[in-house]
Amino acid sequence: MALTLQERQEFLARPLIGALAVDDGPDRAPLNVPIWYDYTPGGELWIVTGPESKKMRCLKAAGRFSMMAQVLEPTVRYVTAEGPVTRITEATDEMHRAMAARYLPPAAVELYMKEAESYGEMAAVYMRPEHWLSADLGSIG
Numbered sequence: 633m634a635l636t637l638q639e640r641q642e643f644l645a646r647p648l649i650g651a652l653a654v655d656d657g658p659d660r661a662p663l664n665v666p667i668w669y670d671y672t673p674g675g676e677l678w679i680v681t682g683p684e685s686k687k688m689r690c691l692k693a694a695g696r697f698s699m700m701a702q703v704l705e706p707t708v709r710y711v712t713a714e715g716p717v718t719r720i721t722e723a724t725d726e727m728h729r730a731m732a733a734r735y736l737p738p739a740a741v742e743l744y745m746k747e748a749e750s751y752g753e754m755a756a757v758y759m760r761p762e763h764w765l766s767a768d769l770g771s772i773g
Contacts, residue, residue: 650700652666663687720758728754
């Protein structure tokens with residue numbers, strides 16, 4: 633059963649590992665990678681990646697991407713949001729720390745940030761969801 637818009641937005645706002653999918657050019661399947669993301673219902677979804685990464689090259693070339701998040705328990709439920717890249721900005725340390733804090737226990741955030749210094753500059757890529765797919769398979773059977 634499909635979720636309502638409010639249910640989709642609330643689900644996507646949870647700190648789940650996303651599956652980013654973006655066109656990887658002719659004769660290639662879409663690039664599909666796990667990634668941390670952040671989303672506020674009604675707003676833009678955003679990710680952090682290296683400005684010269686393969687993800688960034690694909691995102692710039694395609695101009696749009698999709699993000700899928702799912703859970704398997706207590707029921708199989710997923711949401712996919714797809715839309716255009718709305719902007720790309722430099723990812724500040726504060727943004728990077730906020731993203732890490734969304735996914736890591738508090739004691740691990742500073743350790744992660746110290747490791748992240750070796751990553752070099754990072755960029756934030758924003759997308760406004762235009763198209764949604766969703767299902768909650770718990771109502772089947």
